[in-house]
Amino acid sequence: MPTNVDSEAMRRLVAQLRGLKLSRTRAAHLAKELARVNAAACIEGARNDFNDQPMNFTVTLAALAKR
């Protein structure tokens, strides 16, 4: 599993990528949240099939409708 982004790395990331300044408290909070959601995505990534693609969702819904 990936290691977490720490709050200083988060501050640098947001500043360098988006030109925004975060407080240390806010950066720490975002780093914690990122770790949480990123872990969830990694779990799903391992379960996904390589043929999956986002645009399939509407087709899936139509296929799952009760005829």
Add this chain to the structure above:
Amino acid sequence: MSDLLNMSLCDVAAAIRRKRVSSLEVTRACIERAKAVQPTINCFIALEEEEALRAARAADRAVTRGAKLGVLHGVPLAHKDMFYRAGRVCSGGSKILRNYRPMVTATVVNRLAAAGALWLGRLNMSELAASPTGHNPFFGDCCNPWNPAHITGGSSSGAAASVAARACYGALGSDTGGSVRLPAAATGVVGLKPTYGRVSRHAILPRAWSFDTVGMLTRTVRDCARVTAVIAGADPYDPTASSVPVPEYEHELGLGLRGLKIGVPRKHYYEDVTSDVRQAMKESLAVLRSLGARIIELDVPDPQHTILLANIIGQVESSAVCANWLRERPQDLSLVVRTRTEAGLSIPAVSYLEALNARSRITAEFIRSVFRRIDALHVPVMTTPVPTRAETMPDRPGEIMAMLASLTRNTRPFNFLGLPSLSVPAGFSNNDLPIAFQLIGRPFSEGVILRIGHAYQGETDWHVREPEI
């Protein structure tokens, strides 16, 4: 208050068609009511009085000359201020867009107009559809008609409040994480979040494209069925709008509940539910059982993991919508919008796509495990009584995310799953604010959940009770 205003949308449409009342009388009554309640509940951003009256006169002339009339002919509706009309201001409840004039008209707006509906005004909403409470620092908070100290729920706050207050007969809202169902529940009106792709989102203000749905808020389920039939269906301007045929929802309402199976989750959706909400849920299930439905307790997948994936998608997409404003005009965004926009900036694109790719599989698994045994799921919309505006006005980013998570815990999973969900009024809590249950169906089974909601309203009177303002 005029008796006209207590009529349902369908009844007032029939009365106009049969010349028992004119569209002008109805529209005047709505305008007077809107002006009377506005100082207390602040549901309108702009009341378009002169144009509405002009349109009402034209509608009456059409009746007089025997023209072919649409199913909403002459009925005044008002809409959350995020549905575009070419050349007309659409603020999205925000300071940044307060003078924004889009170049196109929303498909749903065109469809309502083609069915004869009138446009009464632009309704208040949470800034950029970003909050489930109804607070708005720029246009003022929209307040709950049952008690102005309490939230309306959001983000379709004005839509719910105006319908509950009898200032219009129905209102379009949008639902990305609960934004139709939460305000509908908090104000005692009906709100439908349709299946993802059932209704075109062309030319509406985006919040998170993968979850955005357009839904209707009305006082009765029949009204909701009628309007949904008008706005649903394929749209060449929205590639996600499905070509699955639109049934005649209103005709299906009378089929009754015999043979239908309604599921109640054993876990997750009832955790931390207060006793008054639990009692209202129990009583609503007893009514549905008495109407012939079978009530089945069942295990459902834990929504917590789904909610995390929904957060990834929602945060990234809403950040993409707002990131430029965050950099260039942060002072013109509220703390809620700034907080939610920041949250998406650092999520890797790969994580975002992994979450999107998982969606089909997780939805298929949910439907196979849950809807194999039942026709609809029944859960509370909110697990606690409607809170006050003061209780839900956090001043720190950490508090904001916790508040969002708490309010939307029973609604957000169904946006991720793309399933249709109907909020139906089901009583009052210990603080005298409305309580509602939510019916969730298979994809494109709006007809089934509307049918259940309609049967319930036939046996109860929660939806005809009116707030004293």
